[in-house]
Amino acid sequence: MRALKQKKAQAVPESQMSLGRNFRKYWPYYVMVLPGVIYMIIFKFIPMLGSVIAFQDYSVYQGIGGSPFVGLKYFKSLFSYPDFQRIFTNTLILGAYKILFVFPIPVVLALMINEVRRTKLKKTIQTAVYIPYFLSWIIVAELVFDFLGMNGIFNQIRQALGMDPILIMQQSKYFRIVYVISSIWKEAGWGTVVYIAAISGIDQSLYEAAEIDGASRWQRMTRVTLPLLVPTVVTLLLLNIGSFMELGFEHVFSLLTPMTYSTGDIFDTYVYRVGILQAQYSLTTAVGLFQSFIGLVLVVVFNKISKKVSEDGGLW
Structure with missing residues (x-):
């Protein structure tokens, strides 16, 4: 009888196991994920309760409970702000640039690094690409200003070629280009590591089968590696789209x-000027909700599109 019960218990799919039995069986994994859950609750979910400030005439002294509700007053103020169109346009353009030009670079780098056969050279390239990720944006900005300054390397090369120096950081038409290039230099390494980890999990027998069929290295990369990397690319793309406005x-x-x-000038810098320097907390909370709403809409739309394009696409 006892053996029969054990067989029945083993026959029950894991998806239908009770929470208690599932916890007893996999408790080490629950313990491992607990710090991350606590972090999300404290720093992500609890602060969401403060979103009510966007609908109040918030006062630090009165607090959330004592501040009067004013409805959509601050949302109307945001949309009627004289520079709203400029800030909104700048945010959309820089967000689009980041998706179009910055996001694909780690995919390309990961595919190229994966084709390097010498282990030491491969690790050296990975390290060189990944190191800038550990630098703060303050340091990166200083390096950019030094490189593109009047006496920087860029202008020294121009002068050596007989051209006049250019103050790139003082001309608005170059700002977006500098933003994209600095983003690629600093952040491409992190994305590359993620994709290389995904590539390392691909079954090697697929490459062996492709090689036996006469596939070249280029064909193995484009017809084996890249298609199997698509689900990871789609997932990270959706996560990036979710923070499109940030x-x-x-x-x-x-x-x-x-x-x-x-x-x-974008929403983040506007929030700093208005929220921190001028202490207009209700208005800047409204800005944050507006950004979150746009991000949510984009994630839902692109998630549906990814499901139609790829069977493995989508976050849910």
Whole structure:
């Protein structure tokens, strides 16, 4: 009888196991994930309760409970702000540039590094690409200003070639180019590591079968590696689209100059000026909700598109 019960228990699919039995069986994994869950609750979910500030005339002294509700007042103020169109346009353009030009680079680098056969050279390239990720945006911005300054390497080369120096960081038309290039230099390494890890999990027998069929290295990369990498690419793309409106305050603010506000001023820098310097917390909370709403809509739309394009695509 006892053996029969054990067989029945083993026959039950894991998806239908009770929470208690599942926890007893996999408790080490639950313990491992617990710090991440606690972090998400404390720093992500609990702060969401403060979103009510966007609908209040918030006062630090009265608090959330004592501040009067004003409905959509601050959303109307945001949309009627004279520079709203400029800030919104700059955010959309820089977000689109980041998706179109920055996001694909790690995929290409991972595919190229994976084709390097010498282990030492491969590790050296990975390290060189990954090191900039550990630098803060303040340091990166200083390096950019030094490189593109009047006496920087860029202008020294131009002068050596007989051309006049250019103050790139003081001209608004170059700001977006500098933003994209600096993003690639700093962040491409992290994405490359993620994709290389995904590539390393591909079954090697597939490459062996392709080689036996006479496939070249290029064909093995484009017809074996790349198709199997698509689900990872789609997942990371959706995560990037979710933060489409959040371009990173430190990055943009560190590169901004008074002459480049026309093309570089975004919602993150606007929130700093208005929310931190002028203490307009309700207005900046409304800005945050607006950004989150746009991100949510984009994720839902692109998630549906990815499901239609790829069977393995989509987050849910």
